[in-house]
Amino acid sequence: MTSSQLLSRRDLDFLLYEWLGTEGLAARAPFAEHSRDTFDAMLDLAGEIAAERFAPINKLLDAEEPRIGPDGRVVHPAGLAEALRAYTDSGMPSATFGPEFGGMRVPFTVAQAAFAYFQAASVGASAYPLLASAGANLLVAHGTADQIERFARPIIEGRWYGTMCLSEPQAGSSLGDITTRAVPQDDGTYRLFGTKMWISGGDHGLSENIVHLVLARTPDAPAGVKGISLFIVPKVLVGPDGSLGERNDVALAGLNHKMGYRGTTNTLLNFGEGQATPGGAAGAVGHLVGEEGRGLACMFHMMNEARVTVGLGAVALGYTGYLHALAYARERTQGRPAGGKDASAPMVPIIDHPDVRRMLLAQKAYVEGGLALSLYCARLIDDRASGDEAARRRAHDLLEVLTPIAKSWPSQWCLTANDLAIQVHGGYGYTRDYAVEQFYRDNRLNPIHEGTHGVQGLDLLGRKVVAGSGAGLRLLVETLRATTGRARAAGGEAAAYAGLLDPAIDRLAEVTGVLWADGDPAVALANASVYLEAAGHVVVAWIWLEQLLAVSGNDAFAEGKRAAARYFFLYELPKTSPQFDLLAARDRTTLDLDPAVLG
Amino acid sequence: MTSSQLLSRRDLDFLLYEWLGTEGLAARAPFAEHSRDTFDAMLDLAGEIAAERFAPINKLLDAEEPRIGPDGRVVHPAGLAEALRAYTDSGMPSATFGPEFGGMRVPFTVAQAAFAYFQAASVGASAYPLLASAGANLLVAHGTADQIERFARPIIEGRWYGTMCLSEPQAGSSLGDITTRAVPQDDGTYRLFGTKMWISGGDHGLSENIVHLVLARTPDAPAGVKGISLFIVPKVLVGPDGSLGERNDVALAGLNHKMGYRGTTNTLLNFGEGQATPGGAAGAVGHLVGEEGRGLACMFHMMNEARVTVGLGAVALGYTGYLHALAYARERTQGRPAGGKDASAPMVPIIDHPDVRRMLLAQKAYVEGGLALSLYCARLIDDRASGDEAARRRAHDLLEVLTPIAKSWPSQWCLTANDLAIQVHGGYGYTRDYAVEQFYRDNRLNPIHEGTHGVQGLDLLGRKVVAGSGAGLRLLVETLRATTGRARAAGGEAAAYAGLLDPAIDRLAEVTGVLWADGDPAVALANASVYLEAAGHVVVAWIWLEQLLAVSGNDAFAEGKRAAARYFFLYELPKTSPQFDLLAARDRTTLDLDPAVLG
Missing domain, CATH: 2.40.110.20 (Butyryl-CoA Dehydrogenase, subunit A; domain 2)
Known part of the structure; x- marks a missing residue:
C-alpha cells in the first residue's frame, strides 16, 4: 500500500497551493516558522505513516472487533496501539498547537489535509486522535490554566486520549x-x-x-x-x-x-x-x-470542528474507494465496447465501457468536490483564528452556514461514491477480499453521528440561513455570486457553468424566503432535509466552479478537473431543480401526514 | 416475530384481489381447483413458516457464515436445514407444478406473493428454494422426459437443490x-x-x-x-x-x-x-x-424469471425494513415537534417529526411500489402461460420490456429504503442489535447479481425498447397511456397525477427516439443507465397511479395508499425531468472521456 491509493497528492497540492493559496498563511505571525516546504513535509509524513501503519491494519480492525477481555477492559488487535504510537511519535497530535505544548503550529488547513490520509487508511483507527485533539482544542479554548495543564497537555503530547x-x-x-x-x-x-x-x-x-x-x-x-x-x-x-x-x-x-x-x-x-x-x-x-449552564455552547466549539472533520472522513473513505475502483477498472478486463461484435477479439479493461467511466467520473466529482469543500472550511477555520478582523468575522459567519453542509454533503455523496466503487468491482466488490465493501460499511456511520442529516437540515434552515435576519444566507449568496462573476468574466466553459449556477443560487435564496414567508417554523422545517440536499448541491457546484477557475494547463490532471466539473454541472446540479420546485410549493405532505395511515 | 413484521397482508390482499383480480385466475383451466380460499391458505402458511422458521435464524445465518468443515464440505448453522425442511414439508417446492409432480399448481402470482414472505424473513435461506425451483422450471421447459424425471422431479419434491x-x-x-x-x-x-x-x-x-x-x-x-x-x-x-x-x-x-x-x-x-x-x-x-449452441437461450428462460424474483427479494428486504422502522418510530421518543419550546414537556414518538415521516413515507412509496411492480410481472408470467392467445403474446412482450426494470428498480430504491430504515433508527440502526443494518447489507447484492444495473440498462435500451422496430416501447407506452386515460376520466387526484405522468411518458418515448436517431449504439448505450433509472421511475409512477385507481374507501389503508402515491408524484417522478434533459442532449461526457484524465 502506498499513499497514492489513499488520496491523490496532486489533487491535494492543487487544492492547497493552486486554489487556496495555503503557502500565503506562512505570512501570518502564528505560522511564520512555516513555508510550503514544511507543509509538504507534513503531508509526506502523514501519507507515509498512514500507508505503512494504518492501512495495513484496517481490515484486521474490522474483522477483530473490539471485545471485553477477562479483566473487564476493551481488547483490540495489537496493531492498533502500534499504529497510534507511530502517529504520536511523528508529532501529529501537537501539530496544530504552539511551542508551549511542544507543537509546531501548522495551519489547520494543512493539518486537515494530513489527517485525511489517516482517515482514508483506517477511519476506525483515526477516530482516537481525532477525538483527542477535538477535546484538547476545547480545553485550551474553555478550560482554566490548571485544567489545560493537567488534562489537555497530556493529550497534546499524545499520551492520553x-x-x-x-x-x-x-x-x-x-x-x-x-x-x-x-x-x-x-x-x-x-x-x-x-x-x-x-x-x-x-x-x-x-x-x-x-x-x-x-x-x-x-x-x-x-x-x-x-x-x-x-x-x-x-x-x-x-x-x-x-x-x-x-x-x-x-x-x-x-x-x-x-x-x-x-x-x-x-x-x-x-x-x-x-x-x-x-x-x-x-x-x-x-x-x-x-x-x-454553558455546557452545550462549549461542546459546540468541539462539535463544529468535529462536524467538518466527520465530513472530511466521509470524503477520505469515498476518495480511497474511488482510487481502488479506478485501479480495478484499469486492470479488470470484461467484454467489448458497444458495437464491438467480434467475439474473438480480446476483452477490454472495463474502464473502456462508458458506463464504468460514468461511475468513476461520478465518484471523482463527489470525492474531489467533497475534499475541496472540506479544505475550504478548514481554511475558514484558519482565517477565523489568524486573519484580520474582517476576515475573522467573515470566516466565522461563513463557517456557520457551511458547517451543516460540510458535514452532511460528503456523508451522503461520498457514501454514494463507495456504493459506486462496489458496483465498479461487480461481485468482487461485494466480498471482503476487496477493500471497498468495508469503506461502504464504515462510511454509513457518517450520516448518523455528530448530528444526523435531519439535525443538519434543521440547523441549516432553522438557524444558520436565518441568523442575523438572514445575514447567513446573504453571505453565502454573495460568496457564490463573487465566483460566478469571475467565471462569467473568464468566459468559456466557466462562464457557461456560471450561467447554470446563478439561477440555482437565485432559487436557493428565493425558496428560503418562501419557506419562511409566514414565519411558521413547522412548514419550513418539514422541508429542511430537502433544503439541505439542494443547498449542498448548489454549494458543491460552486466549489467545482472555483476549482475550474483555479486549474490551468492542459495536462491530464487539468483535463480531469474539467471533466469532473462538467459532470457535476450536467449530471448533478440539475437534480436541484425538482427539489426547488418542491420547496417553492411549501409542500405539506409530510407535515400533514397522519401517522396512522402508514403501515 | 409475526408475519406482520415481514409484509403487510392487507397490502398483499389489496394488490392480489382488489387490483390484479387474482381470484379470476381460478376461472382458467390450469387453476380450476383453486379459489381465493386456497390462495389465502397458501399465503397464511407462507407467512407462518417464514415468521416462525426463517426469521428466527436470519441473524444467525449472518453471524455464522458458511465455512468449509474438516470433511471439505460446507458447514451451516443447524437451523438452516430445519427451516428448509419446514419449507419442503409445507409443499412449497411443488406449489406451482401440477399433480403429475405432486403439486397443486397455484398461479405464479400467488406463489411469488407467498415467496416474498420467505425473502423478507431470510433472503439468504430463501435462495436455496429459489434456485431449485428456477432450475426445475428450466428443466421442465427444455429437458427431455428422462432429464425431467431424473433431475427435475427430485427438486420439485424438495429432496434436492x-x-x-x-x-x-x-x-x-x-x-x-x-x-x-x-x-x-x-x-x-x-x-x-x-x-x-x-x-x-x-x-x-x-x-x-x-x-x-x-x-x-x-x-x-x-x-x-x-x-x-x-x-x-x-x-x-x-x-x-x-x-x-x-x-x-x-x-x-x-x-x-x-x-x-x-x-x-x-x-x-x-x-x-x-x-x-x-x-x-x-x-x-x-x-x-x-x-x-442454444445454452444461453435456455438459461435465459431461467434468468428472466430469476431477475423478476431478485427484484422481489429487494422489495421484500425493503418492505420488512420499512415495517421495522415504522414500529421503531412509533415507540422511540425523542425531542419535541418544531416550535415546541417547552423543554419540560414529555418527548414525543419520533414519528411525530415530519422528517421521520418523510423517511417512512419514502420507504412506503418504494416498497409498496416495488411489490406492486413485482406482482404485476408475476401476473404477466401467469398470463403468458395460461391466457388466451392475444393475452399470451401481450404478456410476453410486456414482460420483455419490464423485466430489466422489475430487476433493477427495486434493487436500487428498496436498498434506499433500507438506508432510510437505518436512518430512522439513528445510531441504533447502525448496530447489529437491530435488524435493519443486515437488510441493508443483504440488499446491496441485488444491484449486482443476475445482471448488474449496467447490464439491465443495456438490455432495456439496447434490446427491449427497440425490439420489433420499437414494438417493445410502443406496447409499454400504450399500456401506461391506458391507465392515464382511465385516471383522467376518474378525475380528482388521479387525473392530476395523470397530468404529471403523461408528459413523462411522452419524454420517455421522445428520448428513446433521440438516442437512437442516428443508429449509433455507442452514443445511445453510453446513456443506458440514466435511461434505465428514468424509465424505472416512470413505470413505478404508473404503478402508483394504477394503485390509486384501484383503492377505494377512506380507511387508514386507503389513505396510506393515497399518501404514498402523492409522495411518489411530488417527490419522485420529478427526478426524471433532469434525466430526460440529459438524455435528450445525447450526452457524450462519459463516451468521450479519456480514461487517462481520471485519477
Whole structure:
C-alpha cells in the first residue's frame, strides 16, 4: 500500500497551493516558522505513516472487533496501539498547537489535509486522535490554566486520549433531554451520576488515561439545553501535579456492535454507579469547564470542528474507494465496447465501457468536490483564528452556514461514491477480499453521528440561513455570486457553468424566503432535509466552479478537473431543480401526514 | 416475530384481489381447483413458516457464515436445514407444478406473493428454494422426459437443490467469454472442465444431491454467446432409475466471503479437475439440455424469471425494513415537534417529526411500489402461460420490456429504503442489535447479481425498447397511456397525477427516439443507465397511479395508499425531468472521456 491509493497528492497540492493559496498563511505571525516546504513535509509524513501503519491494519480492525477481555477492559488487535504510537511519535497530535505544548503550529488547513490520509487508511483507527485533539482544542479554548495543564497537555503530547460524552440511551439528537446529574462538592469538584451511550473510544488500553468530556445537569438546572454543563471526567483521577491516582467511578457497561467503523470502540459508560470514590462521596469526580449552564455552547466549539472533520472522513473513505475502483477498472478486463461484435477479439479493461467511466467520473466529482469543500472550511477555520478582523468575522459567519453542509454533503455523496466503487468491482466488490465493501460499511456511520442529516437540515434552515435576519444566507449568496462573476468574466466553459449556477443560487435564496414567508417554523422545517440536499448541491457546484477557475494547463490532471466539473454541472446540479420546485410549493405532505395511515 | 413484521397482508390482499383480480385466475383451466380460499391458505402458511422458521435464524445465518468443515464440505448453522425442511414439508417446492409432480399448481402470482414472505424473513435461506425451483422450471421447459424425471422431479419434491453456473472468474457480465469446456463422449454424455465463480448454493449438506446447470463450450463451438451450451452436471451421479451413484468430478474450490446475504453459500467450483470418473474418462459428467449452441437461450428462460424474483427479494428486504422502522418510530421518543419550546414537556414518538415521516413515507412509496411492480410481472408470467392467445403474446412482450426494470428498480430504491430504515433508527440502526443494518447489507447484492444495473440498462435500451422496430416501447407506452386515460376520466387526484405522468411518458418515448436517431449504439448505450433509472421511475409512477385507481374507501389503508402515491408524484417522478434533459442532449461526457484524465 502506498499513499497514492489513499488520496491523490496532486489533487491535494492543487487544492492547497493552486486554489487556496495555503503557502500565503506562512505570512501570518502564528505560522511564520512555516513555508510550503514544511507543509509538504507534513503531508509526506502523514501519507507515509498512514500507508505503512494504518492501512495495513484496517481490515484486521474490522474483522477483530473490539471485545471485553477477562479483566473487564476493551481488547483490540495489537496493531492498533502500534499504529497510534507511530502517529504520536511523528508529532501529529501537537501539530496544530504552539511551542508551549511542544507543537509546531501548522495551519489547520494543512493539518486537515494530513489527517485525511489517516482517515482514508483506517477511519476506525483515526477516530482516537481525532477525538483527542477535538477535546484538547476545547480545553485550551474553555478550560482554566490548571485544567489545560493537567488534562489537555497530556493529550497534546499524545499520551492520553479523550471522548465526547453527549448522548444517553434515551437522548441522542435531543440533547436537552439528557439526565446525567452533576452534584457540586465542597471542594469545587462535582460528582456525576448517569449513563452515556455511543461513546467512541470510551474504554481501551491504548493510554494510561482517558479524558471524558461529559454533558450533565446540575441540581435545579432549568430543563432543556440551558440546564446543561460540561465536565472533565478522567477515567483515572489526576493529582494537582498531574500524577495519576485511583480509578474514577466510570465503568464500561457495554460495547456497541456496529456494521462498520469497528476499529473505533463504541461504548456504553456508567458514571457514578460503582463504589464510593476517594473522599467518601459516591459518583464520578468531574471538573466543571466554563460556567454552569454553558455546557452545550462549549461542546459546540468541539462539535463544529468535529462536524467538518466527520465530513472530511466521509470524503477520505469515498476518495480511497474511488482510487481502488479506478485501479480495478484499469486492470479488470470484461467484454467489448458497444458495437464491438467480434467475439474473438480480446476483452477490454472495463474502464473502456462508458458506463464504468460514468461511475468513476461520478465518484471523482463527489470525492474531489467533497475534499475541496472540506479544505475550504478548514481554511475558514484558519482565517477565523489568524486573519484580520474582517476576515475573522467573515470566516466565522461563513463557517456557520457551511458547517451543516460540510458535514452532511460528503456523508451522503461520498457514501454514494463507495456504493459506486462496489458496483465498479461487480461481485468482487461485494466480498471482503476487496477493500471497498468495508469503506461502504464504515462510511454509513457518517450520516448518523455528530448530528444526523435531519439535525443538519434543521440547523441549516432553522438557524444558520436565518441568523442575523438572514445575514447567513446573504453571505453565502454573495460568496457564490463573487465566483460566478469571475467565471462569467473568464468566459468559456466557466462562464457557461456560471450561467447554470446563478439561477440555482437565485432559487436557493428565493425558496428560503418562501419557506419562511409566514414565519411558521413547522412548514419550513418539514422541508429542511430537502433544503439541505439542494443547498449542498448548489454549494458543491460552486466549489467545482472555483476549482475550474483555479486549474490551468492542459495536462491530464487539468483535463480531469474539467471533466469532473462538467459532470457535476450536467449530471448533478440539475437534480436541484425538482427539489426547488418542491420547496417553492411549501409542500405539506409530510407535515400533514397522519401517522396512522402508514403501515 | 409475526408475519406482520415481514409484509403487510392487507397490502398483499389489496394488490392480489382488489387490483390484479387474482381470484379470476381460478376461472382458467390450469387453476380450476383453486379459489381465493386456497390462495389465502397458501399465503397464511407462507407467512407462518417464514415468521416462525426463517426469521428466527436470519441473524444467525449472518453471524455464522458458511465455512468449509474438516470433511471439505460446507458447514451451516443447524437451523438452516430445519427451516428448509419446514419449507419442503409445507409443499412449497411443488406449489406451482401440477399433480403429475405432486403439486397443486397455484398461479405464479400467488406463489411469488407467498415467496416474498420467505425473502423478507431470510433472503439468504430463501435462495436455496429459489434456485431449485428456477432450475426445475428450466428443466421442465427444455429437458427431455428422462432429464425431467431424473433431475427435475427430485427438486420439485424438495429432496434436492440446484444451482446456476454461469460466471467464471474472468467472465461475469461477459458470458460470451466463458471457457469451461464440454467434451462429447460416445455414450451421449459430455465431460466438463472448467471453473465457475459466484455459484450460490454450490455446495452444502442440505440435500443428497445438487443439480448444477452449467454453461460450457463444446469443441469447435464459435466464439461468443453462440458457442455456449447448457448442461446438467449433478454433484452426485444419477443412475437411469434415479438412484444415486458416485460423486461427480465437481469440487468445491473456495467460498466467497460476502458483505451480506451470508445465509447463501457462495462458491468457486472446479469441474473436471479431480480424478477420472467412472468409465475411465476425466471430467465432470454432464448431460446436454436442448441443443448445442442454444445454452444461453435456455438459461435465459431461467434468468428472466430469476431477475423478476431478485427484484422481489429487494422489495421484500425493503418492505420488512420499512415495517421495522415504522414500529421503531412509533415507540422511540425523542425531542419535541418544531416550535415546541417547552423543554419540560414529555418527548414525543419520533414519528411525530415530519422528517421521520418523510423517511417512512419514502420507504412506503418504494416498497409498496416495488411489490406492486413485482406482482404485476408475476401476473404477466401467469398470463403468458395460461391466457388466451392475444393475452399470451401481450404478456410476453410486456414482460420483455419490464423485466430489466422489475430487476433493477427495486434493487436500487428498496436498498434506499433500507438506508432510510437505518436512518430512522439513528445510531441504533447502525448496530447489529437491530435488524435493519443486515437488510441493508443483504440488499446491496441485488444491484449486482443476475445482471448488474449496467447490464439491465443495456438490455432495456439496447434490446427491449427497440425490439420489433420499437414494438417493445410502443406496447409499454400504450399500456401506461391506458391507465392515464382511465385516471383522467376518474378525475380528482388521479387525473392530476395523470397530468404529471403523461408528459413523462411522452419524454420517455421522445428520448428513446433521440438516442437512437442516428443508429449509433455507442452514443445511445453510453446513456443506458440514466435511461434505465428514468424509465424505472416512470413505470413505478404508473404503478402508483394504477394503485390509486384501484383503492377505494377512506380507511387508514386507503389513505396510506393515497399518501404514498402523492409522495411518489411530488417527490419522485420529478427526478426524471433532469434525466430526460440529459438524455435528450445525447450526452457524450462519459463516451468521450479519456480514461487517462481520471485519477
